[in-house]
Amino acid sequence: MTIEALPQQPEYRRRALEIFIHVGLVVLLATACLLILRPFLPLITWGIIIAIAAHPAYNKLRTWLGGRGKLAAVLCTLTFLAMLIVPAVLLTDTMIGGLEAMTTHIRDGSISIPPPPSRIASWPLIGTPLYDAWNMATTNLTGLMKSFGPHLRPVVSWLFSTSAGLGLAVLQFILSIVVAGFLLANSPGGAAISRSLANRLFGAHGPEFHELAKSTIRSVVNGIIGVAVIQSIAAGLGFLFAGLPGAGLWTLFFLIAAILQAGAIVLIPAVIYVFAVASTTKAVLFLIWCIVVALMDNVLKPLLLGRGVAVPILVIFLGAIGGFIAIGIIGLFIGAVVLSVGYKLFLAWLEGPAAAEQGI
Numbered sequence: 001m002t003i004e005a006l007p008q009q010p011e012y013r014r015r016a017l018e019i020f021i022h023v024g025l026v027v028l029l030a031t032a033c034l035l036i037l038r039p040f041l042p043l044i045t046w047g048i049i050i051a052i053a054a055h056p057a058y059n060k061l062r063t064w065l066g067g068r069g070k071l072a073a074v075l076c077t078l079t080f081l082a083m084l085i086v087p088a089v090l091l092t093d094t095m096i097g098g099l100e101a102m103t104t105h106i107r108d109g110s111i112s113i114p115p116p117p118s119r120i121a122s123w124p125l126i127g128t129p130l131y132d133a134w135n136m137a138t139t140n141l142t143g144l145m146k147s148f149g150p151h152l153r154p155v156v157s158w159l160f161s162t163s164a165g166l167g168l169a170v171l172q173f174i175l176s177i178v179v180a181g182f183l184l185a186n187s188p189g190g191a192a193i194s195r196s197l198a199n200r201l202f203g204a205h206g207p208e209f210h211e212l213a214k215s216t217i218r219s220v221v222n223g224i225i226g227v228a229v230i231q232s233i234a235a236g237l238g239f240l241f242a243g244l245p246g247a248g249l250w251t252l253f254f255l256i257a258a259i260l261q262a263g264a265i266v267l268i269p270a271v272i273y274v275f276a277v278a279s280t281t282k283a284v285l286f287l288i289w290c291i292v293v294a295l296m297d298n299v300l301k302p303l304l305l306g307r308g309v310a311v312p313i314l315v316i317f318l319g320a321i322g323g324f325i326a327i328g329i330i331g332l333f334i335g336a337v338v339l340s341v342g343y344k345l346f347l348a349w350l351e352g353p354a355a356a357e358q359g360i
Contacts, residue, residue: 042172042330047179049333050080051187052214053221058184070185077181081174088170120276130276205348209341212311216340217333220320223305223313224332227297228258234296235267238289242274242282259329261321264294311340 037044054076062072116134183190198213199206236251244250254266267290275283305313316336323335 043175043179045330045334046173046176047183049217049221049330050176050180051183051190052217054080054180054184055187056218058187069187073181073185076184077177080177080180084170084173084177116276130272134276205344209344212340212344213337216311216316216337219305219316220333220336223301223316224320225259226304227300228255228263230300231258231263231293231296234293235263235290238286238293239270241289242270242278242286244270244273258297259332260324261297263297267294311343315339315343 034041058072058076061075062069065072116131120131120134195207195210198210202209232251232255235254236247239247239250250266250270254263257263257266271283271287271290274286278286302313305316316339319336319339320332321335322339323331323333325331326335
């Protein structure tokens with residue numbers, strides 16, 4: 001039988017048509033499921049990430065409670081909710097109170113800005129413009145607001161949209177923590193499903209890649225988000241010591257910037273402000289503390305990022321930052337996991353399974 005004659009056979013055509021129909025139905029079903037679950041995918045994804053990151057602590061707590069897993073899951077959920085809600089409420093209260101006070105002062109004309117110290121004018125590069133703008137704000141605040149009004153409108157609009165986005169993000173994280181609590185309470189079943197999925201996708205290397213994905217997520221939580229939180233706490237203490245107005249809001253900005261690996265940028269205006277209004281000794285101490293905070297990640301990141309993961313730290317870091325740039329904050333985890341798995345698969349293809357197992 002020739003190859004040209006093969007497609008003409010009725011049995012061959014029937015089987016090909018059946019395969020095409022079956023594949024089409026599977027694709028259609030998968031697409032329909034994704035469309036239905038699309039509104040919940042961020043919640044589920046974050047819930048899985050939080051559950052994986054918290055699972056070691058959950059296991060210890062469950063052991064202390066005599067194996068009562070559901071009680072341990074409830075306690076973990078309540079703890080995470082408190083860690084999220086309490087700072088959010090305090091920050092919101094601070095922001096609302098500050099805005100109300102500023103609005104009141106602007107309406108009754110009682111707002112006043114102290115004159116700039118004379119030493120600011122002697123600063124190189126920025127000294128003279130900063131002194132002139134500050135002096136104008138002291139003597140003619142209304143004129144300054146009018147001159148900078150067109151430039152401030154986009155900033156104000158961005159601040160309002162960002163505040164609304166942060167509110168939605170907090171609500172999303174609250175729901176994600178609840179999802180994580182359910183996943184922790186049913187962690188044995190979830191682990192069995194994830195192992196089966198890894199085995200189906202990667203065959204004999206399924207257990208290896210299952211462990212790789214799990215350890216990579218925990219590494220990113222500890223090495224990027226964990227380090228950013230530690231830096232933010234240290235920076236917040238420095239802001240309080242320096243008497244920076246809106247220290248809580250500055251700390252939030254620093255946390256976001258630290259996750260983006262750009263925390264030092266937020267410290268620069270804070271240092272300039274403290275040097276302008278505080279004594280030299282206090283300003284120098286604050287500057288030293290800010291340098292310590294900025295360099296803190298150089299010590300903590302090598303200790304926490306990549307810990308327990310059989311891929312180089314650089315691969316995880318590039319995957320996390322690249323994923324964030326591509327798809328947002330959740331890309332920190334998805335990018336790190338995808339690039340780590342891709343790195344291991346590349347090694348397996350390049351030099352064989354032995355090289356991939358050695359984590360070269």
